[in-house]
Amino acid sequence: MAGIDVLRFEERDGVLLARVVAERLVDLPILDEFRDQLFAQVSARPKIRLVLDVSSVTYLSSSALGKLVAVYKKVKEGSGTMIVAGLKPALLPVFKVTSLDKVFEFHADPTAAVMDLQRRRF
Numbered sequence: 001m002a003g004i005d006v007l008r009f010e011e012r013d014g015v016l017l018a019r020v021v022a023e024r025l026v027d028l029p030i031l032d033e034f035r036d037q038l039f040a041q042v043s044a045r046p047k048i049r050l051v052l053d054v055s056s057v058t059y060l061s062s063s064a065l066g067k068l069v070a071v072y073k074k075v076k077e078g079s080g081t082m083i084v085a086g087l088k089p090a091l092l093p094v095f096k097v098t099s100l101d102k103v104f105e106f107h108a109d110p111t112a113a114v115m116d117l118q119r120r121r122f
Helices: 028-044 061-078 088-097 110-119
Strands: 007-012 015-022 049-053 083-087 103-109
Touching: 015 028, 015 083, 015 103, 015 110, 028 049, 049 061, 061 083, 083 088, 083 110, 103 110
Parallel strands: 015 049, 049 083, 083 103
Antiparallel strands: 007 015
């Protein structure tokens, strides 16, 4: 489904910032494109340091959570690190009810998350 505007990527001194531009992560074509674009980036970068900026996201489905978990597993398989940044407080209960708040690392601010990963030793 190439051509769907879902993510924008920016490299920042060894950290990949992936900004989600879609407001709603619900529809399967958008979710598949989301996963596929992230998989391509993760596959191309062993030991990726990834910040996923979700500050524009106002709603996500259970399928979106599944795609996030799949991306997280792919990152971990390559010995990488992933931070979810900019999550709206209204969406945190979705992560808590599924216990995914214990799986993902969260930062309120995407720029601070990038700086955090830049300071870490890998």
